[in-house]
Amino acid sequence: MKGRWFKVYAIGYLLFLYAPIIILPMFAFNDATVIAFPLTGFSTRWFAAMFEQPTLGLAVKNSLFIAITSSILATTLGIFAARASTRYRFPMKAGIMGLIMLPLVLPEIIVAVSLLVVLLGMGVNLSLWTVILGHVLICTPFTIAILSSAFQSLDQSLEEAAYDLGETAASTFRLIILPLVMPGIISSLLISFTISLDEFIIAFFLAGTEPTLPVFIFSQFRFPAAVPVIMALGTVLVCLSIVLLTIAEFFRRRGIAKTGGKDTGGFL
Amino acid sequence: MTDKPTMIAFQDVQKYYGDYHALRGITAEIRAGEFFSLLGPSGCGKTTLLRTIAGFEGISSGAVMIDGRNMAGVPANQRPTNMVFQSYAIFPHLTVAENVGFGLRKAGLSKAEMASRVGDALEMVGLKGFGDREAHALSGGQRQRVALARALILKPKVLLLDEPLSALDKKMREQMQVELIRLQRQVGITFILVTHDQEEALVMSDRIAVMFEGEIAQLADPETLYRRPNSRRVADFIGTMNFLPAQIIGESGDTVEVEAQGFGRLVLNAEQAPGGTSGEGAVVGFRPETLTILFEGQTASDRESMAVIEEVVYYGDMTYYDVKLAGSDAAIRISMRNVFGRPVLEIGDETRVAWSPGALVLFR
Numbered sequence: 273m274k275g276r277w278f279k280v281y282a283i284g285y286l287l288f289l290y291a292p293i294i295i296l297p298m299f300a301f302n303d304a305t306v307i308a309f310p311l312t313g314f315s316t317r318w319f320a321a322m323f324e325q326p327t328l329g330l331a332v333k334n335s336l337f338i339a340i341t342s343s344i345l346a347t348t349l350g351i352f353a354a355r356a357s358t359r360y361r362f363p364m365k366a367g368i369m370g371l372i373m374l375p376l377v378l379p380e381i382i383v384a385v386s387l388l389v390v391l392l393g394m395g396v397n398l399s400l401w402t403v404i405l406g407h408v409l410i411c412t413p414f415t416i417a418i419l420s421s422a423f424q425s426l427d428q429s430l431e432e433a434a435y436d437l438g439e440t441a442a443s444t445f446r447l448i449i450l451p452l453v454m455p456g457i458i459s460s461l462l463i464s465f466t467i468s469l470d471e472f473i474i475a476f477f478l479a480g481t482e483p484t485l486p487v488f489i490f491s492q493f494r495f496p497a498a499v500p501v502i503m504a505l506g507t508v509l510v511c512l513s514i515v516l517l518t519i520a521e522f523f524r525r526r527g528i529a530k531t532g533g534k535d536t537g538g539f540l
Numbered sequence: 541m542t543d544k545p546t547m548i549a550f551q552d553v554q555k556y557y558g559d560y561h562a563l564r565g566i567t568a569e570i571r572a573g574e575f576f577s578l579l580g581p582s583g584c585g586k587t588t589l590l591r592t593i594a595g596f597e598g599i600s601s602g603a604v605m606i607d608g609r610n611m612a613g614v615p616a617n618q619r620p621t622n623m624v625f626q627s628y629a630i631f632p633h634l635t636v637a638e639n640v641g642f643g644l645r646k647a648g649l650s651k652a653e654m655a656s657r658v659g660d661a662l663e664m665v666g667l668k669g670f671g672d673r674e675a676h677a678l679s680g681g682q683r684q685r686v687a688l689a690r691a692l693i694l695k696p697k698v699l700l701l702d703e704p705l706s707a708l709d710k711k712m713r714e715q716m717q718v719e720l721i722r723l724q725r726q727v728g729i730t731f732i733l734v735t736h737d738q739e740e741a742l743v744m745s746d747r748i749a750v751m752f753e754g755e756i757a758q759l760a761d762p763e764t765l766y767r768r769p770n771s772r773r774v775a776d777f778i779g780t781m782n783f784l785p786a787q788i789i790g791e792s793g794d795t796v797e798v799e800a801q802g803f804g805r806l807v808l809n810a811e812q813a814p815g816g817t818s819g820e821g822a823v824v825g826f827r828p829e830t831l832t833i834l835f836e837g838q839t840a841s842d843r844e845s846m847a848v849i850e851e852v853v854y855y856g857d858m859t860y861y862d863v864k865l866a867g868s869d870a871a872i873r874i875s876m877r878n879v880f881g882r883p884v885l886e887i888g889d890e891t892r893v894a895w896s897p898g899a900l901v902l903f904r
Contacts, residue, residue, distance in 0.1 A: 429629035432596055435616050436623050437643035437694065451633050 293510060300503040307499055318504035325501070331488035335469055338400055338484060342407035343464035349408065350415025350460055351453075357416070358423040369416075376413040383409065384477040391478070398480030406474035411464035418463065418524075422456025455523040462520035466513055485509075546608075547572040547698060547730045548593060553602035555588060555754075562588050563599070564754040570732065570747075572607075572697075575724050577733045577741040580751035581777070586734045589751070590700050593732065595619045607697055622691035623700040626707070628683040630675045630690075636662070637671035639686055643694040661689040664723070681712050688720075692727060701733045705740065717743050738778045742766065750774050766827070770814040772903040775825050782872040783823040784865075786902065798902060800824045802845065802865030802872075806897045813902040823903050828875035830899035833861060833891050835882060840894030849889045859884050865893065 299307050303315035322328060356362070357369050375383060387406050396402060426449065434444040450457075472486040479487060489505065492498040548570040555563035563585050570576045578586035591597040592604050595616030604611045606620060622643070631639050641658040649657065662668055665685040670678075678686065684704060691699055701720075705713045721744055724731045735741050741748045742762040749759040758770045769775035772783070786800035794810040803824065833847075834840060850871050851862035859878055862871045874893065878884070885891060 427627055427629060429625040429627050430631060432594075432616070433623070433625060433629035433631070433690075434642070436594060436596075436621075437690070438617050438646055440617060448631060 296503055296510060297507045299500060300507040302500070305497055305500060307503070318500040319508075321501045322504055322508075327483055327488060328505070331483040331485045334400055334479075334482050335475075335485035338403050338407060338475070339465045339468040342404045342411055342468045343461045345404070345408045346411035346415045346464045347419075347457060347460045349412050350419045351457065353412070353416050354419035354423045358420055358426075359428070372416060373413045375410045376417075380410065380471075380473045384474045387474070388477045398478055400479070400482055402478040402480070403475050403482075403484065406478050407464075407468040407471060410471070410474065411467050414467060415460040415464055418460040419453065419456050422453040426452055455526055458523040459520035462516050462523075466516055470509070470513075544571040544573055546570070547574070547606065548732070549603075549605040550589075551603040551605065553589070553592065553604060554600045555585075555592065555597065556600045562754050563592070565602070566754075566756060568749060568756055568759055570730060572730055573728050575721065575731045575733070575744055575746045577735055577745040577748045578751060579735055579738060579741040579748050579777075582736055584751040585754040586736075586751050587702060590623075590702055590732060590734045593619075593698065594621050594623050594700050620697040621700055622694055622696040622698075623702065624684075624687045624691050624704045626703045628687040628704075628707075630678070630683050630686055632676040634675055635671065636667065636673045636675055636678070636686055639675050640671075640689045640693055642690060657693060661693040664692070664726070665689045666719070680708055681716065684708065684716065688723070692723075692729070695727075696729065698730045698732060701731060703734055703736070705735075706737075713740075720744060742778070750777060752777075768811070768814055768901060769825075772823065772825065775901065775903065780828050780873060780875075781825045782828065783825050783903075784868055784870055784872065786822045786824045788822050788902075796902060798822065798824065800900070801870070802868030803843075803895070803897075803900070804867070806900070808897060808900060808902055812898075812900060821904070824900045825903055826872075826895075826900050828860065828873045830895065831872075831874045832894045833863075833874060833876055833885065834894050838894075840892070842894065842896040842898075845893050845895065847891055847893045849885050849887055849891060852885065852887060854884060861885065863891070863893065 298311065300318055301314055301316065302311045303313035303317070304311075353369070353372055357365065362368075384406065387402070387409075391398065391402055391405075430448055430452070431444050434448045435441070439447060470486055472490065475484040476487050476490070483491075489502055492502050546569045550566045550568045553563050553566040554561075566585075566589060578589055580586045588597055592599050593606070593611075595611065595614060595618075611619060631642065634642070637655075637658050640661050641654055644654055644657060658671060659668070662670060665688050667682065667685050667689065670682070670686075675683075675686065684707075687704070704720075705716055708716060717740060720731070733741070733744060742765070745762055747759065747761050748765055749756045750765065751757065752773060758765060758774045760768075765774070765778055769778060769781070775781040775783075784801045784803070786798045789797040789799055789805070791797070796808045796810065796813050797805065798808060799805050832840075834844065846866040847863040849861055849863055851860075853860040853862075857878060859876050861874045861876065863874055864871055
C-alpha cells in the first residue's frame with residue numbers, strides 16, 4: 273500500500289518536471305501558429321522556418337563561440353584549482369576555495385549587474401568577450417566540482433611511482449595524471465558548454481548589441497507568429513543537451529571503470 | 541656479512557613537519573645486498589625514513605648517502621632507488637607490459653629489446669604471459685608482482701618496499717614473503733622493507749632496525765633482536781615476552797647478581813643486561829618457549845621450579861599455559877609444543893617447570 277503511494281508520487285513528480293518539455297516538440301511539429309490544444313496536424317515547416325531567420329544564424333554562431341571558448345577557459349582554470357585544492361596545502365585554502373565556488377550560489381543577476389557596472393566603469397566595450405568573462409566566472413565552480421572528484425580519486429602514489437621510475441613532473445602529468453583525469457576533463461567541458469549555451473541573464477546584460485541564442489529566443493516571444501519557430505528551436509536544443517550530457521556521463525563512468533574506482537554519483 | 545660495503549648511510553637524519561619531530565637523529569648503515577627491515581608501530585617514522593631514501597621526503601638536517609654519494613638535492617627521479625608502494629600504484633590505464641616497461645621508456649631501447657626485458661622481468665616474478673592483460677583487472681597478488689617487476693626492471697641499487705604485503709590475506713602474505721626472499725637472493729639488490737609486522741620482519745630480514753617515535757631503538761639481526769632485545773619496549777614489540785620484577789643485588793666485573801621474583805637469586809652475565817644495570821625497578825624478561833613444563837619422569841637439565849596452571853590456550857600444534865611460579869604473584873606464559881600421547885594440563889594443576897638463567901634478559 274505504502275509502495276503504491278510512493279509510485280504515484282514519483283510519477284506525479286516526473287510529470288511535473290518534464291511535461292512542459294514534452295509540450296515543446298508537440299507544438300514544434302504542430303501545423304498551427306497558435307499554441308493551443310487541440311493539435312491540428314503534423315508539420316515540419318517550423319524547423320524549415322528556422323533557417324530563414326538571419327539573426328537566428330548569427331545568434332547560434334555567437335552562442336557556440338561563447339560556449340566553446342568559456343568551457344575551454346573554465347575547464348583550464350578548473351584543472352589548476354582542482355589540482356591545487358586536492359594536492360597541496362596552502363594558507364587560506366578554505367577561504368580561497370570558498371571564494372572561487374561562491375558564484376555557484378550568488379544570484380546570477382547580481383553577478384551580471386556588478387560585472388556590467390565594473391566593466392563600464394573601466395571603459396571596456398561590451399562584446400562577446402565580456403559574456404565569455406561572465407560565463408567563465410559561473411562555469412568555473414562547476415568544473416572545479418567535477419574535476420576535484422577526478423583528481424581526488426587519483427592515488428598519489430601513482431604520481432610518485434612515475435616520478436620514481438625516472439619521469440619528470442611534467443611528463444608524469446602528461447603520461448599518468450592527464451589520461452586518468454581525461455574523462456573528468458571531457459565531462460567538465462561538456463557541462464560548462466551546456467551551461468554557457470543556455471545562459472540568459474549574463475548574456476543579456478553583457479553582450480552589447482550581439483545576439484546570443486537565449487537572448488534571441490526571449491526577444492522573439494514578443495511576436496506571436498514566431499513562437500512555433502521557437503518551439504522547434506527549443507526541441508533541437510533539448511535534444512542537443514540530452515546528447516551532450518549523455519556523452520559527459522559516458523566519459524565519467526568510463527573513467528571510473530578504467531581506474532577501477534567506485535561510482536560515487538555524478539551529475540546524472 | 542660484515543665485510544659487505546655500505547650501501548646506505550644515515551648521518552644524524554632529522555626531520556620536522558612543522559613542530560612535529562618525525563625523525564630524531566637517525567644514524568645507521570645498510571649494507572649492500574642486504575635484506576633490511578624498518579620495523580615499528582604506525583607513526584614511528586619508518587615510512588618517512590624510507591621516503592627520505594627514495595627522495596619523496598626532504599630532511600631537515602643530517603645526510604642520506606646512497607653508495608657513498610650524498611643525496612641532498614638529488615630528486616627522486618634521479619636516485620638509484622625504486623619503490624614498491626603500499627597501494628602498488630599500478631597505472632590503471634596501461635597494460636601489464638606497459639606498466640613493467642614504464643621505467644625503460646627513456647632508455648632508448650628497440651621494441652624487441654624492450655619486449656625481451658619486460659618478458660624477463662615478468663618471468664622473474666612468475667607472471668609470464670600476462671603482458672597483454674589490462675592492469676586494472678589484476679588480483680592483489682598479481683598487482684604486487686607487477687609492482688615488483690616494474691621496480692626491478694631498472695636494476696636499481698636499492699629496492700624500497702613500503703608495507704608491500706599488508707593488503708594481502710594471510711596465506712598469500714606468507715607465500716609472498718618466501719618469494720621475496722628468493723627474489724632478493726636471485727637479484728642481489730639491497731632490499732629495504734618497511735613493516736609493522738614483527739613476524740614478517742623476523743622471517744625476511746638479514747637485519748632489522750626497530751623504530752619508536754622517530755628513533756632507532758635497536759638495530760640487529762633477527763636472532764639477536766629476539767633473544768637479546770636491548771630494552772623492555774623492543775622486547776615487548778618483538779614476539780611475546782614475559783616480565784617478572786627483579787632487584788639488582790650487586791655487580792662485579794662482567795656479572796650481575798639479581799633477586800628475581802619466582803626465580804630467586806641469580807648471577808647473570810653482562811651480555812644479559814644490554815640496557816645497563818643502574819637504577820631501581822628492574823625486570824627480568826624471558827620468552828614463553830624458554831620455560832618447559834616437566835611431565836612425569838622428566839628432569840630439568842638446569843633449574844627447576846614449581847608452578848600452578850592459571851589458564852590453558854590450545855592452538856593445535858602448540859598449547860599456551862599461563863602459570864604462576866612459586867613465590868611470584870604474576871602470571872607468565874609458557875608455550876609448549878604438543879606431543880602425541882602427552883596430556884594437555886588443566887587449570888589448577890600443579891606442575892614442575894624447567895628453566896635456565898641463560899635465557900633471561902635483565903631490563904631496567
